[in-house]
Amino acid sequence: MKDSQNNEVRLEDILNTTPIAVSWSSLSSGRIEYINKAFSELFGFVLGDILDTESWFLRVSPQPEYYQNVIAPWIDKYRGYASAHDLSATLFCKDNSVRHINMCFSTIGDKQFWYFNDITDHWVAEERLRARSDMLEMVAKSSALKDILNVIVKQIQQESPLSLCSVLLFDKDEQCLRLGAAPSFPDVYNQAIDGVKIGLNVGSCGTAAYLGQRVIVEDIYDHPYWADYVQLARQAEVAACWSDPIMSSKGDLLGTFAIYKRFPSTPAEKDFELINFASNLASIAIESFRAQEALQKRAYFDHLTELANRGYFFQQCETLLNESIEENYPLAILMMDVDHFKKVNDEFGHKIGDLVLQMLAQMSLSILRRDDLIARIGGEEFAILLPFTEKDEALRIAEQLRESIESSMVLSLDHQEVFFTVSLGVACRQDGDCTVDDILNKADKALYQAKAAGRNCVFLAMPQSNTLF
Structure with missing residues (x-):
């Protein structure tokens, strides 16, 4: 008995020198009887903190299901074998930090020896x-x-x-x-x-x-x-x-x-x-x-106004028009042009003309909805796509744009107030409209009607004729 105890002491001393975390438990009782120094350093537990293998694994598993679905089946698979193949696992330490380990066990008589190799850094x-x-x-x-x-x-x-x-x-x-x-x-x-x-x-x-x-x-x-x-x-x-x-x-x-x-x-x-x-x-x-x-942004947006450019507008129009036809939802397009823009440039200079276009862009964005798209498609010409929009709503938005822009202004280099207005043409998708060009042409014609009527107004493209709003 004395020799047996001495052998056990010498084994503990040996295990305490190994850098691998080791413990052993009794097969008959399930109690953990020994943990080495490396085990305590790795997981933070001392022998008095843990009773048996199952309760310890439940305590350190990320979730109870992890023990039940991963660890327990692995233990059962190699029960009765001299040794088990390695299992990679994620376990919590006593301080709630996480360790990623490779573990295995071997059986010698009534003892089950457990080996835990820390692979967290790797x-x-x-x-x-x-x-x-x-x-x-x-x-x-x-x-x-x-x-x-x-x-x-x-x-x-x-x-x-x-x-x-x-x-x-x-x-x-x-x-x-x-x-x-x-x-x-x-x-x-x-x-x-x-x-x-x-x-x-x-x-x-x-x-x-x-x-x-x-x-x-x-x-x-x-x-x-x-x-x-x-x-x-x-x-x-x-x-x-x-x-x-x-x-x-x-x-x-x-x-x-x-x-x-x-x-x-x-x-x-x-x-x-x-x-x-x-x-x-x-x-x-x-x-x-x-x-x-x-x-x-450089590819799809106008550098001056930061609105969409012509190419991007037509690309989006094609996509949304096809959707509106397939899903049968309403869609409208506005054409908007700054009235007498050449006169602004001639009288106040191109820098002030640029400010006018930038102000127009800001005012428009403040009024348009999230899904609406406005683009600068020419010098002082703008197009606005209004998805899910019926005729009456399109006219309301166009008139709101006109009124807001009419009341806005920029300052010239000598601090003169420069006011400006816009004319707008409105066209809505009809059953026969199959291309973006069809709707744009109607909106464009309505725009020219607005200009011919004296500017600073909104015209609606109708199937037979254009009507002033």
């Missing part, structure tokens, strides 16, 4: 490489920015399963943050933060964007940055938020990347590494998207 490196590769492939294929950002967010949440992440995009014109990606947050939260102005005490993200530096809030319910957003945090069931500003390669603010926790939490060194990785990846995605957006 797993993280491979997953980050895969996420970066997937993201770059999506960028190359011009995927939607939201889809690209969702890939990044899900990768971070996979590395840190107890975290919720979000990406907010900086709107420079409005000085606010727009929702980029936050797939795990409730709609009520996403709607509330979409469009929030940046500034001090505007949560973690609004403050990080305003200061241009990382903001760590370990307890949302006891921090001045969140004083006005406590109820919102309760609705989202979050209690900590660490937010990093996403910066471009030129140092411009692009947005924020945030990691949220369900409980008050202090970030560890690996958390800082994780948020750095996420912010850098998001920066690449956003910069690439905006570069493509800028190229697309």
